[in-house]
Amino acid sequence: MELRIADLNKVYKGGVRALDNVNLTIPQGLYGLLGPNGAGKSTLMRTIATLQEPDSGSIQLDGLDVLRSKDEVRKVLGYLPQDFGVYPRVNAEEMLDQIALLKGITSHRERREVVHEMLRRVNLWEHRRKRLTGFSGGMRQRFGIAQALIGNPRLLIVDEPTAGLDPGERNRFYNLLAEIGDNVIVILSTHIVEDVMELCSNMAIIHLGKVLFAGSPDRAVHSLEGRVWRKSIARDEVKDYTERMHVISNKLVAGRPQIHVFADSLPDDGFVPVAPDLEDVFFASLAGLN
Incomplete structure (x- = not known):
């Protein structure tokens, strides 16, 4: 059916x-x-x-x-x-x-x-x-x-x-x-x-x-493997990163902004690779990035 x-x-x-x-x-x-x-x-x-x-x-x-x-x-x-x-x-x-x-x-x-x-x-x-x-x-x-x-x-x-x-x-x-x-x-x-x-x-x-x-x-998440990066930044840096990079999510962790960035390679110093999840897929799709 x-x-x-x-x-x-x-x-x-x-x-x-x-x-x-x-x-x-x-x-x-x-x-x-x-x-x-x-x-x-x-x-x-x-x-x-x-x-x-x-x-x-x-x-x-x-x-x-x-x-x-x-x-x-x-x-x-x-x-x-x-x-x-x-x-x-x-x-x-x-x-x-x-x-x-x-x-x-x-x-x-x-x-x-x-x-x-x-x-x-x-x-x-x-x-x-x-x-x-x-x-x-x-x-x-x-x-x-x-x-x-x-x-x-x-x-x-x-x-x-x-x-x-x-x-x-x-x-x-x-x-x-x-x-x-x-x-x-x-x-x-x-x-x-x-x-x-x-x-x-x-x-x-x-x-x-x-x-x-x-x-x-699972297929949606797999499509982002190796292309999601995470970094904790200061609040006054959010605008700068958003203008320079494909920021797909931004949430507070322990009171400090933590951003996820979509990129094929290390986007900048301080970023670490992160295993993508469906939330990353969702926001990347809305941004037209995958």
Whole structure:
């Protein structure tokens, strides 16, 4: 099972090009779509989820034309948008029952079994009678996954799912996504590099609507081997190094700026080679350096 995206384009009013000739082949399993805010990730996700039309291009899910067969696609789709609305005074069990009914499960007994299974699967069984307005961020995201999984989707889309979660909630969410990804296509759209590093065996980096890289995280990291250098510098030196070199990241370590520079050979005295990671790949790709 795979999702094929070919020559996909979308331009908004004012000339903003949200998708610029996007071509991707997404296999079964967890697939990371990595990019900064405003990169075009949400536009791509909404287009795959049949919520908006592209200007041109095609999307195929195992031979099913996603853009022309929206009703058929929605039968096999689970979607967790970045922001999703619920009725705040309704409890989790009632809300999932309503969603199951909307997804075509008309038998009351079958809906009850499905809802109870989902509540246990996302560890919300003990909170099933709690109003959704009282849910924490992590509980709300787990509820979001539960509603997305009703109907046993073949394609699951999750948009910025770990934003605002504490480390414990993120780890629980990771484990749940990893379990789901064994059997379906899961597209994880995020700007958090760690999400992709922890979860995904395949990924793409998107920026300004363009795909800058598509492949495995390991291959992306390997492409930078021997070309990333590190140095701790004074704060007043940051501007000078940025103007003279390809600085791909700058972060404080023990209160002192530590820069990573992209270069084919030793860029200057005091630099040491460093093993690249996916964060280096991300920033180097955004800068057009690899």
